[in-house]
Amino acid sequence: MITLLFALALPVVQVPTISPPAPVTTVNPNERSARRQDMLVMQPMSGRCGDDPLDISRVQTPIAVLVWSTSRNADQSVQLRFRIDENGRPLGITRDTEGYGMMADLTPSLAGSRFAPNARREGCVIVYQPKRSSIADADLHDLIGYSISAQSRPPKELFDRILPAGSDCNIQRPAILLRAFPDFEKIPVTAGRSDWSMVQFDIDAAGKPISLRTYGTTGNKALDKASLKAVAQSRFTTGAKRGCIYPYWRRGDTLATPDSKEIAAYRSEDSDCPQPVEWKSQPTLMYPENFRRRGIEGWAVIAFDLAPWGAVGNAKVVAAEPAAEFGEAAQRIVLGSATASSKKGYSNCVVRVRYAMQEQERAAQMNVD
Known part of the structure; x- marks a missing residue:
């Protein structure tokens, strides 16, 4: 078995301050003026399991993304296929090959959702429909959520849109003398779901936050309360300001890896591969980043052949949970490995790659048995 152990940090996420990457797409000068970034949200619209309707009210909406207005494939619906276990957990999630392919949080958001328990269901499908809007017209909640989760700095237009009306907080921004934080360990969370709370406040002439209120939230009331208290305890340089905002973000509990059968159950009868496989070079560890960010664990079983010189070939995914993307990542891991040479x-060798999170500094560990 290959076991990947990654740290699950519980950070406070601020609006990113790094510069965005330079665009790499060549645009005709005549089209450049019409090209802009739009906000795209994939909304779950309908669901079923077999011929029966599926209540999708509990399905998490994926984190919004920015796309160029000239994108040709950003307005296609997407289907996710899966089953539901007795606890209401979606498993075996696969994605139709056609459809918009840049929504990294689409599958993880479904994996972190929960349906009504005590009823196994097979052959389930959810259809997601894209909702595209300009930054000027986008929903404020989507804009805030994107700004908190973005991997690179969003455009200035998005920040300007998020600021409360009449805000002067970004004009000669006050220096922070004390930034207080909530005690995140005391805030209840849901496995596989991240929460955020954006606080709006003014600053009086002495540098003390006043007129505090929750500006935007995912609905975690404990986080909202703790965030207001933390901002109230913060201090800034002197000088009155209006319409300041600050977000606090809490990752959910780890969503544990689903159960799997013993590795021998996946081995074909005609397998002549030694067990365990003796690896010559340790595989490169690749935890699917979109699942790591939500703290979702998983596993995959990969079947493969070995050449006499130790090269891996004919690698294929035998099983993967809770989503096919874990299998795709595990397949790349095994293909990048090598074993000791043999006569x-x-x-028909098989190996299981297990992805696990750790509550400590970011670390990775691989065990082979």
């Missing part, structure tokens, strides 16, 4: 090659 003859082997066929």
